[in-house]
Amino acid sequence: MPVMSDTASFGFQEVPAAEKASLVRRVFDSVADRYDVMNDLMSMGVHRLWKADLIATVAPRAGELALDVAGGTGDIAMGLVAAAPGMQAIICDINAAMVARGRDRLLDDGILPGLGSGGIALVVGDAEALPLPDRSVDIYTIAFGLRNVTRIDAALAEARRVLKPGGRFFCLEFSHVVLPGLDRLYDIYSFNLLPALGGAVTGDRDAYAYLVESIRRFPAQPDLAQRMAAAGLDRPRWRNLSGGIAAIHSAWRL
Numbered sequence: 001m002p003v004m005s006d007t008a009s010f011g012f013q014e015v016p017a018a019e020k021a022s023l024v025r026r027v028f029d030s031v032a033d034r035y036d037v038m039n040d041l042m043s044m045g046v047h048r049l050w051k052a053d054l055i056a057t058v059a060p061r062a063g064e065l066a067l068d069v070a071g072g073t074g075d076i077a078m079g080l081v082a083a084a085p086g087m088q089a090i091i092c093d094i095n096a097a098m099v100a101r102g103r104d105r106l107l108d109d110g111i112l113p114g115l116g117s118g119g120i121a122l123v124v125g126d127a128e129a130l131p132l133p134d135r136s137v138d139i140y141t142i143a144f145g146l147r148n149v150t151r152i153d154a155a156l157a158e159a160r161r162v163l164k165p166g167g168r169f170f171c172l173e174f175s176h177v178v179l180p181g182l183d184r185l186y187d188i189y190s191f192n193l194l195p196a197l198g199g200a201v202t203g204d205r206d207a208y209a210y211l212v213e214s215i216r217r218f219p220a221q222p223d224l225a226q227r228m229a230a231a232g233l234d235r236p237r238w239r240n241l242s243g244g245i246a247a248i249h250s251a252w253r254l
């Protein structure tokens, strides 16, 4: 149970830990309708390449069950199932508006939500208290989600809990730029252009200022790998994407 002195970062602010989830929820409630178009605009489509890289890295197989936490509008779950017909995926997200967008996208693609071969189910749930039994999934993915949870370590421990022995963990997240020179350009883009673009497209400049700030507060690549190991995830490793603007961390549950 959180104690009164518990705090968590919400962008550059420290807020009472008990308030962070509702602040994050407000961000995604506000941008849910324009979330997909905004992803394309702000990354110039590159988020699609990163997500494709994640799906290729996971290399799912028929018969496996994947859990995509903070799955939002469903890009990762849909990509996994398309990559391995016969596998199944569950999208779990804390935000009902994002899950509703995901459900609409499935229906638009002619997919009736639900489990079964090639199926995708949707559930509203918290990464820190997943509504799934122990040792129930083969693959755990979280894309651009871990940064938003209140307690990263609790979410990592939950990932381990729900993975079957031999199961695999993957996190795609904005990370820390490692290419000299790119960091300055990225700063200019992030702190100036991106919030303005977000404001123009979604009407919520603050949501995109939060995005930029939360990226800076997120643990650097080696720190996250250490925290994965501390949560009991085995052989953590990472691979940088686009000079470290993003990274894919992975590990095993033994």
Ligand SMILES: C[S@@+](CC[C@H](N)C(=O)[O-])C[C@H]1O[C@@H](n2cnc3c(N)ncnc32)[C@H](O)[C@@H]1O
Binding pocket: 021, 024, 025, 028, 069, 070, 071, 072, 073, 074, 075, 076, 092, 093, 094, 095, 098, 125, 126, 127, 128, 142, 143, 144, 145, 148, 149, 150
């Ligand atoms: C940036 S979006 C990423 C969505 C999707 N994975 C993608 O890559 O497009 C972050 C998502 O994390 C969800 N989220 C935030 N905190 C969460 C939590 N504690 N548990 C589950 N989902 C959470 C938000 O509702 C939002 O849909």
